[in-house]
Every structure is written in C-alpha cells, then in structure tokens.
Amino acid sequence: MKKIICGNGVRIVHEKMPYSRSVAIGIWIKAGSLDETKAEWGLSHFIEHMLFKGTTNRSAKAIAEQFDRIGGDINAYTSKEMTCFYTTVLDYHAEKAIAILADMFFHSLFDEADIRKEKSVILDEIASVEDTPDDDVDERLWSIMYPDHPIGRSIGGIKETLNKFNREMIGDYMSRLYVPENIVISIAGNYDEKLIDFIEHQFGVFKGNEEVTNFTVEEQPVYKSGFTIKHKDIEQAHICIGYPGLVLKDKRLHDLILLDSIVGGTMSSRLFQDIREEQGLAYSVFSYYSSYTMVGSFVIYGGTSPEQLEKMVATMDRITGQIKSDGVTELELSNAKEQLIGSFLLGLESTESRMHRNGKNELVLNEHKTIDEVVSLIDNVRLTDVNQMAYETFTDDRAISIIAPKSAALPL
Structure with a gap:
C-alpha cells in the first residue's frame, strides 16, 4: 500500500x-x-x-x-x-x-x-x-x-x-x-x-473554506446504563443488551474481538449453541462489538417469541456470568483465533475489501498495519487477556432495549 x-x-x-x-x-x-x-x-x-x-x-x-x-x-x-x-x-x-x-x-x-x-x-x-x-x-x-x-x-x-x-x-x-x-x-x-x-x-487542487469555523464535539461521550421498552404489535420480542466497549485505538481491541467470537459471533459460540441449538429459544441470537475513535460498545441481541423472552435473557445472563467467573477455554480461544484470522485473510481477496480497509484505516486511524502484523496481534492474545476482558465487560452496569408486544414476559 x-x-x-x-x-x-x-x-x-x-x-x-x-x-x-x-x-x-x-x-x-x-x-x-x-x-x-x-x-x-x-x-x-x-x-x-x-x-x-x-x-x-x-x-x-x-x-x-x-x-x-x-x-x-x-x-x-x-x-x-x-x-x-x-x-x-x-x-x-x-x-x-x-x-x-x-x-x-x-x-x-x-x-x-x-x-x-x-x-x-x-x-x-x-x-x-x-x-x-x-x-x-x-x-x-x-x-x-x-x-x-x-x-x-x-x-x-x-x-x-x-x-x-x-x-x-x-x-x-x-x-x-x-x-x-x-x-x-x-x-x-x-x-x-x-x-x-x-x-x-x-x-488535489480544490481548497477548503478558510473562513468557516469548525464545529467539533469536544466532550467525551459518557456511557450510561438504563432501560427502554417499546410495545409493538409484532410476533416476536427483540432485545439488545449493551455494555461499554473499547475505542478503535485501544491496544486490547483484539482481546474484545476474540471474546465476541466466543460469546456470540459465530455458529459455534456459546450463545448460538445454547440458545438456538440446545434450547431452540431463538432463530437469531448473536453478539457484536462496535469501536469508534471516542467510544465503543459490546452488544448482545436476541429475538424470540414473547413467552420465551424471560427465559432467553436468563440464559444470556447465565452464559455471560459463567464466562466472567470461570473464563473461556484454550480450545475456544484457539478456534476463535483461527476463525478470525481466516475471516480476515479471506475478506481481503477482493479489490473492494482492500479499498475499504485502506480507506478507513487512513481516515480514522491514520495508520496501516500490515497483514502479518494483524495476524500476529491476534495470535499473541493470551487466555488471561480474554478472561480479563470478559471480567471487565460483563458488569451489572448495562443498558437494555426491548421491542415486544405487551404480552411479553419481561426480564425484570
């Protein structure tokens, strides 16, 4: 590049x-x-x-x-x-x-x-x-x-x-x-x-307007826990549980990415295997992370029948609680690393994916790690790193958003 x-x-x-x-x-x-x-x-x-x-x-x-x-x-x-x-x-x-x-x-x-x-x-x-x-x-x-x-x-x-x-x-x-x-x-x-x-x-020749005063967001966003519910006449109940995450330049970001993979980012993840495969509580359940220059989040989503909402959320809490107290396993971490590296490398085979990677890295981070550097960062994540990240992430200080019919059994 x-x-x-x-x-x-x-x-x-x-x-x-x-x-x-x-x-x-x-x-x-x-x-x-x-x-x-x-x-x-x-x-x-x-x-x-x-x-x-x-x-x-x-x-x-x-x-x-x-x-x-x-x-x-x-x-x-x-x-x-x-x-x-x-x-x-x-x-x-x-x-x-x-x-x-x-x-x-x-x-x-x-x-x-x-x-x-x-x-x-x-x-x-x-x-x-x-x-x-x-x-x-x-x-x-x-x-x-x-x-x-x-x-x-x-x-x-x-x-x-x-x-x-x-x-x-x-x-x-x-x-x-x-x-x-x-x-x-x-x-x-x-x-x-x-x-x-x-x-x-x-x-390369146009000029900006030097007389314009830039509006900048100076204050750092402050995470707040809370709860919101929207009653709607729909067939399913939907819930998102949000925790504070990491900013883009945080050196521990790959710890969080691997934790996401283990918790709910893949078909072999704990959420998917327990909630969908073993209990059949939901068709769609997953986790994801979002990282920006100023703030980040870790989110768990699930959609289920209104009468199963309470049970699904209780299972989510049990899974995150177990990971927080007992940690993840070496096998889970090894699988997550291979999945993440494979997804990263395969995703770079198209011209469009390379263009997007380079453009975003330059615009937001103003730095470009080589492919080998990224792979090394993933490989070097230790079990203790992921377990510490889980301990810091899954706190009681969380935000909950629900959209569900009035008949839903609320997890409160």
Whole structure:
C-alpha cells in the first residue's frame, strides 16, 4: 500500500493488485452523524443521498446510466464518523468512474425540488427501520447508552430536523467538513500510475473554506446504563443488551474481538449453541462489538417469541456470568483465533475489501498495519487477556432495549 498527500492535503492511498481485472475506488469523508449539531441531525446521511441527484453536467439518470454502461456498481453509506462513496469497475473503465465521482463530489446541484423529494424518500427509510424491530431495538439501545451525545443519535435523523434541511444548510455543512484534510481517496486493484496522476488532478487542487469555523464535539461521550421498552404489535420480542466497549485505538481491541467470537459471533459460540441449538429459544441470537475513535460498545441481541423472552435473557445472563467467573477455554480461544484470522485473510481477496480497509484505516486511524502484523496481534492474545476482558465487560452496569408486544414476559 502506498500513500500520497496532495498539495491541498487530500490523501490518496492505493494498493496494486495486478492479478485482478477490477479497480475499487472510494471517496472517504470524515463527516458523519458525530459531527452534526442538534439542528443538523441526519444531515450527513441526507447529503450522501443528494450527491446522487444530479450535477451541472449529469442528471441523476445519466449518473446511473453511465455507471451501468461501464459495468460498475456505485454505492454509498454514512456512519457515525464518516461518509463513503465507492464503486468497483473493470480496470479499463477506472478513469471514467473517477470522473463521474468527481463530478458528483464537486458539482452536485442540490436542487430544491430534489431536496423536497429526497426528504420523502428518507422519511420512508426511517419508517422502514422502525418497521424492522431488530434494527430499531439497536438504535434505541444507543440512545440509552449515550443519551447526551451525538454518538447516541441515529444516523438517519428525525422528521423534525429533516423537514428543515435546505440548500443553505447543506452548503454550510459541506464547507465545514468536505475540506481537503478530511478527504481520503482509496484505490485498490489493477491500475497504473497514470490513474493516480488523474486522481491527483481531480482532487488535489480544490481548497477548503478558510473562513468557516469548525464545529467539533469536544466532550467525551459518557456511557450510561438504563432501560427502554417499546410495545409493538409484532410476533416476536427483540432485545439488545449493551455494555461499554473499547475505542478503535485501544491496544486490547483484539482481546474484545476474540471474546465476541466466543460469546456470540459465530455458529459455534456459546450463545448460538445454547440458545438456538440446545434450547431452540431463538432463530437469531448473536453478539457484536462496535469501536469508534471516542467510544465503543459490546452488544448482545436476541429475538424470540414473547413467552420465551424471560427465559432467553436468563440464559444470556447465565452464559455471560459463567464466562466472567470461570473464563473461556484454550480450545475456544484457539478456534476463535483461527476463525478470525481466516475471516480476515479471506475478506481481503477482493479489490473492494482492500479499498475499504485502506480507506478507513487512513481516515480514522491514520495508520496501516500490515497483514502479518494483524495476524500476529491476534495470535499473541493470551487466555488471561480474554478472561480479563470478559471480567471487565460483563458488569451489572448495562443498558437494555426491548421491542415486544405487551404480552411479553419481561426480564425484570
């Protein structure tokens, strides 16, 4: 992997994969829901949508047609800390793809009529989350864990703020955050140096607005335990249990990742084997970790019939309690390491996965560990490390989010 810093501060990271016939291209912007004021709640995600709605040179339909014409898929996402626009195309179409992405980035119209229409689209997207209890219960959990901080807000926003978005707000936000020092262009695949020169020509000359005062989130988010329940006329009961986790740069992060694998991250995990395979209490049960620059979390999720909710949660508590008191086994740790290493290495076989890894590492961490370094970090985790992590993680200081019909037997 190589890195270039353009004269204006835009960073280009690129990794050659000569055996591939494709090139993955991503524009990464350090602008996410964490960077929004209360009045801007949801604006990062809204801008992500609007960049597809037409430029001074291309209509929205033309953007879609031109990517179809070169056999490429274009997509985007917004997270709490970043926005990313990306595509994967055949190597000989890479320059065309970058030209379209640059046009969207620099010359989007933000037409007021399109803004009005897209508000309706995103309101439908927000409603679809509310209609998907396993997504909704997770978003509500974050609002409990970090109620007084932007990190606890949903990425999509809410109706009250969304309805007030206009072209001026979009311009002010982009002037503040869509600036060279916040931009990373990540490339992976089969390309030559001419393509890198072309990217530098497209993105290495624009200037940020020096008169804009940056809004920064200065306060450190403080985790809070709590409980929330939403009664809904649905067939299943859904629960998320959240614990404090680790930030991205924590040296013990791989201890937590391996703990997650053992607790509920795989089909051989304790949660899956006990709750689904042995007791048949749930179709879906798992754990996951989230790590950001400022905060992290460890979450356990399960969905079951309302009458089984209490039993399922009691089993979750028994499993985490046993791991906390007795620890995990050497066999579990060995299996988790092999699974994690295999998943990591196999996941890097595509150009898109390499592009995503390099782009995120540069934007958020500003560092790049080699593949061998990552494997070594996983291999060097000791049993005592994972057991200590379990002891610190599974405390009574937890947050609980439930969405269930009124008939559900609550685990209280």
